Structure formats: structure tokens, C-alpha cells
Amino acid sequence: MKGETVRDVHRWPAEAWVPLLAGLAWLWEAPGQGLIGLLLAVVPGCLLLGSGVSMLLMPGDRRIAQFAAAGAALGVGFALPAVFVVGVGAGLVLAGVSAAAFLAAGVHSLRDQPPHDGVPEPIASLRLAAQVAADEMLLAEMVMAIRPPTRDDHARVEREVSSARDRFAAEGWLEKPERYHRAPPPLVEPRIDRRRMRGLDYEHLHFDSGYEPHPDEPGRERWLSYRANRTAHAWVVRHVGADRPWLLCVHGYVMGTPLVDLAVFRPGYFHEKLGMNMILPTLPLHGRRSIGRRSGEGFFRADVLDMIHAEAQAMWDMRRCLDWVRRQTSAPVGVYGLSLGGYNAALLACLDPDLACAIAGVPVADFTRILFRHGPPRNLRILHDVGLSEERMRELTRVISPLELDPKLPRERRYLFGGIADRIVPADQVRDLWRHWEEPRIVWYQGSHVTFRAHRAVNRLIDDALHESGLVA
Known part of the structure; x- marks a missing residue:
């Protein structure tokens, strides 16, 4: 490894x-x-x-x-x-x-x-x-x-990867991954419903995503068949009539519901105490966008093109959310992501030049390495048998990898934290992103993936990031 x-x-x-x-x-x-x-x-x-x-x-x-x-x-x-x-x-x-x-x-x-x-x-x-x-x-x-894929599934994935590799190389996307991501249209009039949960007033913002894979891209028709995923959702917590800085918070794997997301990202602290507005988008295949019984189902099944399209759509939808925010204010906007959300925060920082800061918490950095680390041995043997190696998969996922694209915001506005004993996202993932980001400020805490909030150094890092980037006075 x-x-x-x-x-x-x-x-x-x-x-x-x-x-x-x-x-x-x-x-x-x-x-x-x-x-x-x-x-x-x-x-x-x-x-x-x-x-x-x-x-x-x-x-x-x-x-x-x-x-x-x-x-x-x-x-x-x-x-x-x-x-x-x-x-x-x-x-x-x-x-x-x-x-x-x-x-x-x-x-x-x-x-x-x-x-x-x-x-x-x-x-x-x-x-x-x-x-x-x-x-x-x-x-x-x-x-x-995770529902295990069959041998036929793996064989189909291998064919798609071979076809996509040829297409991506011909388009120049493997050499310059940023070109794979198209600029989305403005988000002008999303639907907004008022909600209340556990004494917190928030808004449910939803809109037609409009994302489609590139014409003739392998896996395109299957991806478009996921009807629930076509509608983008976000939870919004904002101050009425006040021009405040915004924090875009990106949830982790199997999250994506207001009950969980709003508990993890603490609006009582960021919104009420620090005075910020918050927008929490739901990642593709999660929450109301799920295509199975479980939030996130299909994201990590080794269906490589689905994984690529999920990330491309996540970037598309989040950039549209940022457009909606910036149509209302000139105040700074930062991004803070956890786990899978940390991966998305890091990738968004490579596509949006105007973010005030990017905070990647316990972030995944290499999907392929995660899949081959946690995948059941039987599935890994089948992948080997059909010729789908870790190297081939990593080559194709270059187009969505924060280790292959360069962040657009200055080094001093990049922040990371990682658990030294993290078993879900091993520390080498965080280390590799930190190195790619030119070794900005990082906190290593003596803990695991799920216990970051119990460590004071992590909370201090987040506070410092918000103050240093001008999101909090």
C-alpha cells in the first residue's frame, strides 16, 4: 500500500x-x-x-x-x-x-x-x-x-473503463483533467421551502440539476436513468435581511439528510454564534437523491463511471449553489467538507477561484486506494480476473481527483485535519492531499475518523481558518 x-x-x-x-x-x-x-x-x-x-x-x-x-x-x-x-x-x-x-x-x-x-x-x-x-x-x-457487484458487473465495468480511457485520452482530459468539468448555467430561481426541525428554522432549496455526462460517454444512459438523482437539494440556514459571509458545508458518505447534516455541521455554532449563513448541498446518490434503500448506495460499488459522474455532478451542482449565493451577496464564501465531503471540498477548490478558504476534514484523497483497501477480497479477485487493476482505475479517475488538479486559492487559505488512527480514511490519504496542497496548515489529532469534534486542536483550526479568511470578524 x-x-x-x-x-x-x-x-x-x-x-x-x-x-x-x-x-x-x-x-x-x-x-x-x-x-x-x-x-x-x-x-x-x-x-x-x-x-x-x-x-x-x-x-x-x-x-x-x-x-x-x-x-x-x-x-x-x-x-x-x-x-x-x-x-x-x-x-x-x-x-x-x-x-x-x-x-x-x-x-x-x-x-x-x-x-x-x-x-x-x-x-x-x-x-x-x-x-x-x-x-x-x-x-x-x-x-x-454495500451490495456486492457480480462478475458480469465487473466485466461490464472493465469494458466501460477501456472505452472511457480511449475517449478521455482523445479529448485530452487525462492530461488536463480540469477540462473534463464544464461550467454550469446560473441558478436563478430555485424552489425554496421553509422547514423547521428541533427548534431550527431552515430552508430546503431544490432545483433541476441539469447535469448530463458528455455525449457518448460510457455509462451516460445509465446515469441519466437515476431519476431521483436529477433533482439537486440543499439545506440553507441564513440570517434574514443580513449580508453575512457564507459557509458551504459538504457532508460525508451515507449522510445527506437534514437530521444528520445539520447535527454534524452545528448551525448553533457557525450560524448563531459566529453569525454566518450556511448552505449544505446533498451529494449525488445521497439523501433524497438515493437510488437504493440506503443513502450513498452505488457510490462505492467499484462502478467506476458512476463514481466519476457522481463527482462531476457534485461539482456542477455545488458551483450552481455558489452562483445562487453570490447573486445575493458580495460577502466571502468558504467551503468545509468532511470525509467524502472533504474530497469534494478539495476538488471544488480546484475549480472555483473565488473561495475564501477550503477546509478539508478527514478527507478522502484517492478513491481507488480506498476501494482497494476496504473492498471484500472476493470482489478484488474478480476485478483482477477481468483485468481491472488499481492502476487502470486510478488513471481514469484523474479527471475527478484533487491530487491531479491544482487548487486555485492561495496556500495560506487551505486547511486540513486528519486522525492519526483513522481506520475509515487512513492517514496517508490526508497526508497525500496535504503534500499536494504544498503542505499548508494541518492538525493531526490522536483519534479516529468519527471523533474529530472531541479534539480541541481541530476546533481551533476551524475557528482560525474562518477568522483568517475573513468569514468571521
């Missing part, structure tokens, strides 16, 4: 016994407690026992910590109803051993994962182990929720 240092495999790790014994404890209670006891015990028990044994017998497989964390989290959650089946004492024991197994999953992940060149070393602690385990648990859920 690019940028990783090889670490020796640790045989017979002591932490393996914790999930192993926790799994045995769950399964020991099951036989004598009837059907309800069995149903409560079998999933966390099997996951914990299996992952504990795997830590001992198959060290080095990064999926082990994911399933250990998932089983432990289920164990803690199932312990409460288990109290009514096995009694208070036994229920508390099951909760305790499950919590210990959760920490053990984080310890194992920290032990097993190699460090990254140019990134500070993680400082081992139970607090950090708990944060890493939270990442591993979420990662297990994300990976399991």
Missing part, C-alpha cells in the same frame, strides 16, 4: 482472548434461556468468538478488528434486554465483557495496522483504542451494507 511501512505480524496477541472469552460467555448463556436467549446470544457470541479465534490464527487480516468491534457493540446493546432473560448479574457481566472486547478490537487494530510515512505515530491508550474500535464498527457496517 502506498506510503505504508511494513509492520511485523504479531502472533498470539494477548487481546485476542478478550473477544474469544466474551463470545464464549454469550454462547454459554444461550442454551438454557430458550428461543429469546438464543436469538440475543447467537450474533454477538459468534462474532466475538470467531474474531477472537481469528486474531490468534489469522493475524494480519484487517477485517478481524471490524467484526470484533461490531460483535462487541452488539453485545453491549443486547445486554440490556438480556437482563430480563438471564438476570441482572449475568446481564451486567455480558455488558462488561462486551465492552472489554470493544476495547480489545481497538487495541488489536492499533497493533495490526502499519504506520504511515510522514504521519505522527499514534500514542497507545484505552481512549484511543475506543475511538479506533468505533471506526472499525462503522466500517464493518458500511462494507456489509
Whole structure:
């Protein structure tokens, strides 16, 4: 893996016994407690026992910590109803051993994962182990929720990639990726509905996206068949009658609903305390634009042309949102993105020359590397069998890569933060974007992907970015 240092495999790790014994404890209670006891015990028990044994017998497989964390989290959650089946004492024991197994999953992940060149070393602690385990648990859920493509799907993708590669090269887009992105039309009269949620007044802005892939581009007709995705959506929180700076906030993978987006981006702080206006666009295939049961479904299925079109449309829609904002004010506008949103913030900074600042939080920087890191081994074998290598995929995604385009705003207006022990977006992704951005100010925090808000240095960086760029007086 690019940028990783090889670490020796640790045989017979002591932490393996914790999930192993926790799994045995769950399964020991099951036989004598009837059907309800069995149903409560079998999933966390099997996951914990299996992952504990795997830590001992198959060290080095990064999926082990994911399933250990998932089983432990289920164990803690199932312990409460288990109290009514096995009694208070036994229920508390099951909760305790499950919590210990959760920490053990984080310890194992920290032990097993190699460090990254140019990134500070993680400082081992139970607090950090708990944060890493939270990442591993979420990662297990994300990976399991992705519908696996078939061999025929992969063969179709390979044909599309071959055809698209020839087209992109002929058009000069691989050599100059910025040319792939067309300037969108102005956004003059979007539809705006007033909404209220949890005491917060906000507006739902929606409009016909108007984005279409280039004529005769592979995957074009399939992309246009996603009807829900044709309508762009954004949540707007603004001060009435006041000319305030704006912050465009870009959500992460599987987000895209007002309940989640407005909770993560804290309008109580940015809007009410700092006095800013906010606009939160929904990325393609997310939220109301989803094409499946789950927000974001289809984005990371290794369907390369869909992924390229999703990013191209994201840039198109966000640039239209910025046009709408700038028609109302001459105040500065900045962009702040998290995770997948950090990738989009970084890419937008390469296409819009007038942003006041770009804050990329725990940002993905290389889609291909993420897919090949987290993809199930069976899917990766099929990709290899049909001839779709990581290098071929990376070449085609140059047109949407923030590592291939250059940011248009000055170096001193670029900001990044990344988790040293991030398991969802490994630290080498953040490091590579930081290097491409000419090493601007960055905060490395001793934490994981989902815990950035718990670290004061991150919050200070965001505050400093907003003040230094003139978004906050």
C-alpha cells in the first residue's frame, strides 16, 4: 500500500482472548434461556468468538478488528434486554465483557495496522483504542451494507473503463483533467421551502440539476436513468435581511439528510454564534437523491463511471449553489467538507477561484486506494480476473481527483485535519492531499475518523481558518 511501512505480524496477541472469552460467555448463556436467549446470544457470541479465534490464527487480516468491534457493540446493546432473560448479574457481566472486547478490537487494530510515512505515530491508550474500535464498527457496517457487484458487473465495468480511457485520452482530459468539468448555467430561481426541525428554522432549496455526462460517454444512459438523482437539494440556514459571509458545508458518505447534516455541521455554532449563513448541498446518490434503500448506495460499488459522474455532478451542482449565493451577496464564501465531503471540498477548490478558504476534514484523497483497501477480497479477485487493476482505475479517475488538479486559492487559505488512527480514511490519504496542497496548515489529532469534534486542536483550526479568511470578524 502506498506510503505504508511494513509492520511485523504479531502472533498470539494477548487481546485476542478478550473477544474469544466474551463470545464464549454469550454462547454459554444461550442454551438454557430458550428461543429469546438464543436469538440475543447467537450474533454477538459468534462474532466475538470467531474474531477472537481469528486474531490468534489469522493475524494480519484487517477485517478481524471490524467484526470484533461490531460483535462487541452488539453485545453491549443486547445486554440490556438480556437482563430480563438471564438476570441482572449475568446481564451486567455480558455488558462488561462486551465492552472489554470493544476495547480489545481497538487495541488489536492499533497493533495490526502499519504506520504511515510522514504521519505522527499514534500514542497507545484505552481512549484511543475506543475511538479506533468505533471506526472499525462503522466500517464493518458500511462494507456489509454495500451490495456486492457480480462478475458480469465487473466485466461490464472493465469494458466501460477501456472505452472511457480511449475517449478521455482523445479529448485530452487525462492530461488536463480540469477540462473534463464544464461550467454550469446560473441558478436563478430555485424552489425554496421553509422547514423547521428541533427548534431550527431552515430552508430546503431544490432545483433541476441539469447535469448530463458528455455525449457518448460510457455509462451516460445509465446515469441519466437515476431519476431521483436529477433533482439537486440543499439545506440553507441564513440570517434574514443580513449580508453575512457564507459557509458551504459538504457532508460525508451515507449522510445527506437534514437530521444528520445539520447535527454534524452545528448551525448553533457557525450560524448563531459566529453569525454566518450556511448552505449544505446533498451529494449525488445521497439523501433524497438515493437510488437504493440506503443513502450513498452505488457510490462505492467499484462502478467506476458512476463514481466519476457522481463527482462531476457534485461539482456542477455545488458551483450552481455558489452562483445562487453570490447573486445575493458580495460577502466571502468558504467551503468545509468532511470525509467524502472533504474530497469534494478539495476538488471544488480546484475549480472555483473565488473561495475564501477550503477546509478539508478527514478527507478522502484517492478513491481507488480506498476501494482497494476496504473492498471484500472476493470482489478484488474478480476485478483482477477481468483485468481491472488499481492502476487502470486510478488513471481514469484523474479527471475527478484533487491530487491531479491544482487548487486555485492561495496556500495560506487551505486547511486540513486528519486522525492519526483513522481506520475509515487512513492517514496517508490526508497526508497525500496535504503534500499536494504544498503542505499548508494541518492538525493531526490522536483519534479516529468519527471523533474529530472531541479534539480541541481541530476546533481551533476551524475557528482560525474562518477568522483568517475573513468569514468571521
